[in-house]
Amino acid sequence: MTGSKIVPVILAGGSGTRLWPISRDSLPKQFLGLGSPKTFYQETLLRLPEKSSGVTDPIVVTSDDFRFFARRQAAEVGVEATVVLEPARRDSAAAMIVAARIAQQRYGDDCLVLALAADHLVPDAKTFRSACLTAATVAEEGYIVTFGITPTEPRTSYGYIRPGAPLGVPGSFKVERFVEKPNRETAEGYLAEGYLWNSGNFIFPAALMIAEAEKFEPEIAAGAAEAVATATEDLGFIRLGKGAFLATPAKSIDYAVLERTDKAAVVEGRFAWSDIGSWDAVRELGTPSEEGNVTFGPVSLLDSRNAFVHSEGPLVTGIGLDGFTVIASDDAILVMPTDRSQDVKHLVAGLKAEKRNEANEHIKIHRPWGTYQTICRGERFHVKKIVVDPGAILSLQKHHHRAEHWVIVKGTAEVTLGDKVYTVNENESTYLPIGSIHRVANPGKIPLELIEVQTGSYLGEDDIVRLEDKYARV
Amino acid sequence: MTGSKIVPVILAGGSGTRLWPISRDSLPKQFLGLGSPKTFYQETLLRLPEKSSGVTDPIVVTSDDFRFFARRQAAEVGVEATVVLEPARRDSAAAMIVAARIAQQRYGDDCLVLALAADHLVPDAKTFRSACLTAATVAEEGYIVTFGITPTEPRTSYGYIRPGAPLGVPGSFKVERFVEKPNRETAEGYLAEGYLWNSGNFIFPAALMIAEAEKFEPEIAAGAAEAVATATEDLGFIRLGKGAFLATPAKSIDYAVLERTDKAAVVEGRFAWSDIGSWDAVRELGTPSEEGNVTFGPVSLLDSRNAFVHSEGPLVTGIGLDGFTVIASDDAILVMPTDRSQDVKHLVAGLKAEKRNEANEHIKIHRPWGTYQTICRGERFHVKKIVVDPGAILSLQKHHHRAEHWVIVKGTAEVTLGDKVYTVNENESTYLPIGSIHRVANPGKIPLELIEVQTGSYLGEDDIVRLEDKYARV
Numbered sequence: 001m002t003g004s005k006i007v008p009v010i011l012a013g014g015s016g017t018r019l020w021p022i023s024r025d026s027l028p029k030q031f032l033g034l035g036s037p038k039t040f041y042q043e044t045l046l047r048l049p050e051k052s053s054g055v056t057d058p059i060v061v062t063s064d065d066f067r068f069f070a071r072r073q074a075a076e077v078g079v080e081a082t083v084v085l086e087p088a089r090r091d092s093a094a095a096m097i098v099a100a101r102i103a104q105q106r107y108g109d110d111c112l113v114l115a116l117a118a119d120h121l122v123p124d125a126k127t128f129r130s131a132c133l134t135a136a137t138v139a140e141e142g143y144i145v146t147f148g149i150t151p152t153e154p155r156t157s158y159g160y161i162r163p164g165a166p167l168g169v170p171g172s173f174k175v176e177r178f179v180e181k182p183n184r185e186t187a188e189g190y191l192a193e194g195y196l197w198n199s200g201n202f203i204f205p206a207a208l209m210i211a212e213a214e215k216f217e218p219e220i221a222a223g224a225a226e227a228v229a230t231a232t233e234d235l236g237f238i239r240l241g242k243g244a245f246l247a248t249p250a251k252s253i254d255y256a257v258l259e260r261t262d263k264a265a266v267v268e269g270r271f272a273w274s275d276i277g278s279w280d281a282v283r284e285l286g287t288p289s290e291e292g293n294v295t296f297g298p299v300s301l302l303d304s305r306n307a308f309v310h311s312e313g314p315l316v317t318g319i320g321l322d323g324f325t326v327i328a329s330d331d332a333i334l335v336m337p338t339d340r341s342q343d344v345k346h347l348v349a350g351l352k353a354e355k356r357n358e359a360n361e362h363i364k365i366h367r368p369w370g371t372y373q374t375i376c377r378g379e380r381f382h383v384k385k386i387v388v389d390p391g392a393i394l395s396l397q398k399h400h401h402r403a404e405h406w407v408i409v410k411g412t413a414e415v416t417l418g419d420k421v422y423t424v425n426e427n428e429s430t431y432l433p434i435g436s437i438h439r440v441a442n443p444g445k446i447p448l449e450l451i452e453v454q455t456g457s458y459l460g461e462d463d464i465v466r467l468e469d470k471y472a473r474v
Numbered sequence: 475m476t477g478s479k480i481v482p483v484i485l486a487g488g489s490g491t492r493l494w495p496i497s498r499d500s501l502p503k504q505f506l507g508l509g510s511p512k513t514f515y516q517e518t519l520l521r522l523p524e525k526s527s528g529v530t531d532p533i534v535v536t537s538d539d540f541r542f543f544a545r546r547q548a549a550e551v552g553v554e555a556t557v558v559l560e561p562a563r564r565d566s567a568a569a570m571i572v573a574a575r576i577a578q579q580r581y582g583d584d585c586l587v588l589a590l591a592a593d594h595l596v597p598d599a600k601t602f603r604s605a606c607l608t609a610a611t612v613a614e615e616g617y618i619v620t621f622g623i624t625p626t627e628p629r630t631s632y633g634y635i636r637p638g639a640p641l642g643v644p645g646s647f648k649v650e651r652f653v654e655k656p657n658r659e660t661a662e663g664y665l666a667e668g669y670l671w672n673s674g675n676f677i678f679p680a681a682l683m684i685a686e687a688e689k690f691e692p693e694i695a696a697g698a699a700e701a702v703a704t705a706t707e708d709l710g711f712i713r714l715g716k717g718a719f720l721a722t723p724a725k726s727i728d729y730a731v732l733e734r735t736d737k738a739a740v741v742e743g744r745f746a747w748s749d750i751g752s753w754d755a756v757r758e759l760g761t762p763s764e765e766g767n768v769t770f771g772p773v774s775l776l777d778s779r780n781a782f783v784h785s786e787g788p789l790v791t792g793i794g795l796d797g798f799t800v801i802a803s804d805d806a807i808l809v810m811p812t813d814r815s816q817d818v819k820h821l822v823a824g825l826k827a828e829k830r831n832e833a834n835e836h837i838k839i840h841r842p843w844g845t846y847q848t849i850c851r852g853e854r855f856h857v858k859k860i861v862v863d864p865g866a867i868l869s870l871q872k873h874h875h876r877a878e879h880w881v882i883v884k885g886t887a888e889v890t891l892g893d894k895v896y897t898v899n900e901n902e903s904t905y906l907p908i909g910s911i912h913r914v915a916n917p918g919k920i921p922l923e924l925i926e927v928q929t930g931s932y933l934g935e936d937d938i939v940r941l942e943d944k945y946a947r948v
Contacts, residue, residue, distance in 0.1 A: 300828065302821045315832045319810035319817050326809050335800050335809055336793035343793050347776045351791070354774065358789045375850040376859050376925070381883035383857070383925055385850050405881045405903050407927040409855035427929040429879050429903060451850070451857055451927050453881040455901040
């Protein structure tokens with residue numbers, strides 16, 4: 001146990017194309033569970049060392065697009081998180097320095113920042129927590145400590161760290177050097193020489209990181225400081241100063257500080273870890289059948305081996321698949337030899353260039369108040385399933401071209417229609433004529449689920465006039 | 475032009491597992507279009523020689539399950555078909571003799587039967603028609619004439635015919651022998667020796683077929699005769715006598731008669747033809763891209779060649795596919811090397827053994843009055859899209875455990891609820907409480923489309939009490 005406060009900072013702003021079609025830009029992998037009931041972000045929050053070890057509530061750094069996920073998913077697992085919003089992506093250096101500044105403001109000069117990626121997998125939380133506390137004692141000595149992972153095989157998809165002179169705490173070393181992703185042969189050499197995987201998770205004194213950044217990257221340091229100084233609060237979110245942040249150069253914390261400072265240390269993490277950076281990494285987390293097949297969801301294979309099939313939607317069948325990966329969602333399927341997993345990003349770039357909706361958007365669309373999903377579409381009608389969170393309220397709105405029928409299938413709706421307010425219960429319906437001013441709220445304690453049948457000659461999402469909105473979208 | 479009447483008989487009772495997941499037992503390939511607006515069955519009807527050549531309205535032989543498809547799809551293309559229902563599958567010999575009997579009853583002893591599979595593809599209808607009339611003149615001379623197809627390559631998925639002595643009509647020959655599906659080498663030899671593909675389509679004098687069957691397969695001949703003699707009419711369908719038909723041995727017409735008679739002739743069909751018997755056969759119908767890829771529907775491929783991707787649902791993407799086939803429907807996906815196409819039937823057999831619904835059933839369920847389709851399902855609710863054909867009427871029914879909300883999104887509904895009958899128009903809704911006696915009809919001229927939201931504690935299809943039904947399902 002350290003004397004200093006440990007401030008967890010969760011970096012949750014990453015985009016999600018490498019695990020497409022399950023992860024997409026509109027809902028990237030940190031906010032998904034890949035079939036597990038908790039998301040990677042939630043698992044990250046639950047994996048933090050206990051408060052009794054001097055650990056504070058976490059600070060989450062993410063983008064505007066993901067603010068409601070970050071808050072709602074934290075609340076779901078009982079974690080009180082401060083959510084900091086970046087006006088744009090500026091890589092990890094700016095995010096890390098911003099987090100150090102906010103931690104310093106809140107918890108004083110000697111606090112430590114435990115900076116963790118929101119989208120990594122560490123099944124053994126207990127060993128992880130104990131490694132955090134070990135690393136904290138090293139950080140307290142004046143080091144920026146990175147978690148190195150004892151490699152289990154010569155992976156070519158990770159960067160490596162060569163440990164140098166041992167430090168006082170067992171399993172901790174000065175960093176001799178960081179190295180880029182190697183080829184297979186080089187990776188084998190690294191394993192023989194005792195290199196560690198660079199996990200990209202850190203713990204450091206807030207003041208030290210700020211000082212080192214000022215030394216090596218004064219522009220980033222100043223931009224981050226200014227973005228914090230000009231931050232505003234908005235519905236409980238901390239919105240960083242836009243002008244200052246946008247002017248801050250984008251650089252990874254590795255390039256900006258870690259590879260240049262003489263304060264870099266590494267703590268050997270003897271726990272299973274994955275950055276889940278591609279589908280072949282996900283495959284490695286599964287338990288293969290006798291034939292070497294790893295499957296999730298409704299799958300049936302004939303005469304196949306070393307296949308990886310993950311379906312969150314349709315039944316996937318295969319004949320004679322060997323070393324193949326098939327990923328299925330309700331609206332998009334990906335098929336490839338598993339060793340092409342690194343090329344998914346190129347495929348998605350192509351889909352974006354073709355302006356295919358499936359490149360970025362999921363069928364289920366998330367909103368501050370809940371979710372909606374198209375379940376059927378016709379020439380002059382459109383059917384959606386809408387889920388409104390307890391206590392949430394949609395904007396007061398009207399549509400010029402469509403009427404709406406709402407059938408409540410779960411929970412209780414409070415409906416405003418013109419100057420009337422009334423309750424609609426399960427197995428009841430209500431009708432909202434074209435042009436009527438209306439809104440729906442969920443006054444209850446359970447999610448409200450309703451089926452909306454829209455009819456009209458124009459059914460685009462943009463036929464909405466918002467007259468009043470709790471979530472500041474007017 | 476012949477002097478005899480030509481009676482087209484369409485054999486449309488086949489099951490559909492070889493083109494799974496698009497074709498399934500509940501709606502097999504003859505009643506599908508594989509992306510074309512007309513189905514194979516409809517194309518077959520439209521390909522028949524003109525009535526001015528002495529051709530009668532067609533007789534369709536199919537199973538009870540497909541009776542409404544057979545009638546509705548014929549009506550859609552303006553063809554008046556007599557639909558004959560087999561109580562069970564008994565292969566082609568029984569069907570052919572039954573058809574010959576019915577033709578003979580209707581059109582006399584000297585009529586010719588033109589027996590065609592409902593699920594073959596012949597793009598050039600004009601050449602096909604002229605081949606039919608040529609074959610009819612041969613049949614009139616006292617032959618059972620089979621259409622042989624001039625091979626374009628040494629296919630191993632077809633049976634072959636060795637033509638013997640030429641007959642009087644140019645391009646017609648006695649059959650020297652029929653041979654089974656060969657291996658590649660043998661097939662190459664067949665091509666060199668002038669063998670023809672055995673298309674399984676025939677024309678013959680009704681009386682001759684009956685006589686030959688009586689000679690070689692008296693049991694089948696007697697069973698078929700008895701099944702016709704004891705047939706009943708039901709809603710305009712001819713329902714074969716069940717006991718007699720069930721007792722009839724199952725045998726193909728090739729084994730039963732063609733390979734044994736000395737009256738077998740073959741007419742060389744110089745038209746493109748496919749039995750579309752497997753996905754690789756479907757692939758051959760497509761136009762390959764520069765990379766050799768054949769695609770249908772929403773597909774995006776990276777770095778792939780000789781791939782065949784057919785999607786009737788989700789976006790299908792592939793990386794590094796070479797010689798692979800991917801078939802996608804809304805609820806099931808099939809991935810395999812294209813040369814495994816013959817194994818789809820084994821895969822489907824496995825799915826049936828696993829009791830997977832997708833093995834047999836489509837998402838859209840066909841009923842005599844139209845179709846329905848589940849579009850969303852929850853714990854205590856179920857949403858369907860229902861389409862009612864013009865003039866159709868559902869059964870008078872009630873449910874013990876569910877209430878229903880109907881929102882009309884297209885057309886006009888005539889709703890019966892208890893002792894009231896009322897009209898519900900587009901953009902209107904109605905509510906049917908639990909236990910209420912109700913029915914819906916489409917009194918209009920366009921299809922009626924409605925969204926049904928069921929709510930209740932039990933939502934199984936079997937919670938239906940039918941009190942009265944136009945389609946004899948009470």
